[in-house]
Amino acid sequence: MSATPRLQLSLGPVLFYWTRERYADFYREAADWPVDIIHLGESVCSRRRDMKLDDWLGIGRELIQSGKQVVLASQTLIESEADLRDLRKLCDNGEFLVEANDQSALQRLSAAGQPFVAGAALNLYNPATLAVLSRIGMQRWEAPVEMSRDDLARLLADCREQGLDAPCEVFAYGHLPLAWSSRCFTARRYQKPKDRCQFVCQKHPEGLALRTQEADQVFTLNGIQTLSGACQDLRHELPDMAEMGVGVARLSPRPEGMAEVVAAFDAARRGALPAPDPLALVDAEICDGYWHSRPGMDNTRGVATP
Numbered sequence: 001m002s003a004t005p006r007l008q009l010s011l012g013p014v015l016f017y018w019t020r021e022r023y024a025d026f027y028r029e030a031a032d033w034p035v036d037i038i039h040l041g042e043s044v045c046s047r048r049r050d051m052k053l054d055d056w057l058g059i060g061r062e063l064i065q066s067g068k069q070v071v072l073a074s075q076t077l078i079e080s081e082a083d084l085r086d087l088r089k090l091c092d093n094g095e096f097l098v099e100a101n102d103q104s105a106l107q108r109l110s111a112a113g114q115p116f117v118a119g120a121a122l123n124l125y126n127p128a129t130l131a132v133l134s135r136i137g138m139q140r141w142e143a144p145v146e147m148s149r150d151d152l153a154r155l156l157a158d159c160r161e162q163g164l165d166a167p168c169e170v171f172a173y174g175h176l177p178l179a180w181s182s183r184c185f186t187a188r189r190y191q192k193p194k195d196r197c198q199f200v201c202q203k204h205p206e207g208l209a210l211r212t213q214e215a216d217q218v219f220t221l222n223g224i225q226t227l228s229g230a231c232q233d234l235r236h237e238l239p240d241m242a243e244m245g246v247g248v249a250r251l252s253p254r255p256e257g258m259a260e261v262v263a264a265f266d267a268a269r270r271g272a273l274p275a276p277d278p279l280a281l282v283d284a285e286i287c288d289g290y291w292h293s294r295p296g297m298d299n300t301r302g303v304a305t306p
Contacts, residue, residue: 007242007269009262010037010169012252013073013099015177016222017048017201020055022255027059031066033259034266037248038063041073041090043101043119045184045223046083047197053089060096071097074105076121077180077224097139110136120144120171121180127158134166142169142250145176148293149237149244156245167247172234173261174252175207175220175227175284176296185221205255217285218297230287230297237291238268 011030014023030038040056040063042048060070072090075083084104091098091108100106101119109116118124118133118141130141143152156168171177186208187197201208207220207227217229234241238249251258251265267273289298 007238007246008036008167008248009034009265009269010248010250011035011039011262012171012174012250013039013041013043014253015044015175015225015227016205016207016255017045017199018205018255019202020050022205023051023055023059026253026255026258027063029259031063031068033262035068035251035262037069037071039071039073039099040096043073043076043099044180044225045201046075046079046086047195047199048201048223053086053093057093057095069097071099071117073099073119074101076101076119076177077182078102078104079182099142106133113137115139117169118142120177125155127155127162127164130159130164130166131162134164138166140167140169140248142171145171145178145232146290146296149240149291150293152246153244160245168245169248169250170234170241170246171232172238172241172249172251173265174231174254175229176232176287176290177225177227178219179226181224181226184224185226186223189221228287228296230285230299232288232290233286234288234291235265235268236273236301237288238265239271239273242269 040060056072063070072093074087074090078084087104088108091105097115097117098109099117099119100109101121115137118138120142123144124130124141184194184197186201187194189208190200192198201223207222209217210219210221211217219229220227251261286299287297288300290296292300
């Protein structure tokens with residue numbers, strides 16, 4: 001099978017709450033993986049304070065030495081003045097590109113004339129918006145996770161017609177980030193108030209399964225964030241993505257087996273597509289419905305999870 005046009009792989013920020021040791025071990029291994037871009041930082045909950053900005057900067061400097069592009073991800077839901085202070089420090093870090101995941105970060109970065117990545121939570125659906133953001137410094141943008149392949153293809157074609165060349169990134173692997181709330185669902189599960197949660201989400205390094213009465217996992221709860229219950233796997237769509245003009249495929253980190261996931265996607269982008277079975281280490285249902293204009297939890301390949 002012939003190789004497809006060059007498609008970069010990125011690691012998204014870790015969405016779950018890990019220990020400092022697990023973060024350190026994970027990124028030490030990731031330095032040797034065939035990914036081009038690594039996003040660092042806490043994008044979900046400001047109460048997860050184990051890792052400070054200086055810690056992320058230190059990891060970023062090490063990854064730069066391994067030839068990776070490093071991007072710092074901003075928090076998606078800003079709830080307090082303390083959150084804003086931390087956001088200002090992040091945007092003013094002076095070393096690394098920042099992914100803006102809400103309008104506060106977008107305003108801070110654009111006002112300072114800083115280049116930025118536009119995260120999926122900004123909900124960018126049309127070339128007019130992308131043109132505005134390109135003029136104020138956008139270097140790359142991530143498509144909304146529910147955008148279908150056909151809608152994205154049309155949007156990319158419109159962008160090319162208007163001379164917009166900022167690369168597009170697609171969320172290609174992992175539990176899909178769907179929503180954020182001021183309430184902490186994991187704390188509520190343990191009957192604890194949000195401001196005295198005792199960091200119970202750290203007990204669930206891949207989130208807390210929310211199941212129907214029929215025991216089907218419909219969502220994954222991650223503190224204030226709601227993710228899909230099934231794990232999106234667009235590995236077999238990489239050749240098509242590259243042909244239609246997608247620049248980057250994002251892989252969302254898991255605590256175990258991520259090296260194998262990255263290797264499988266690296267092989268797929270080089271045209272070495274395996275048989276249509278799910279990644280062996282995915283202990284979750286597989287989904288790709290949104291990409292195919294179907295309900296997001298659908299598995300259009302019809303492949304059962306082992």
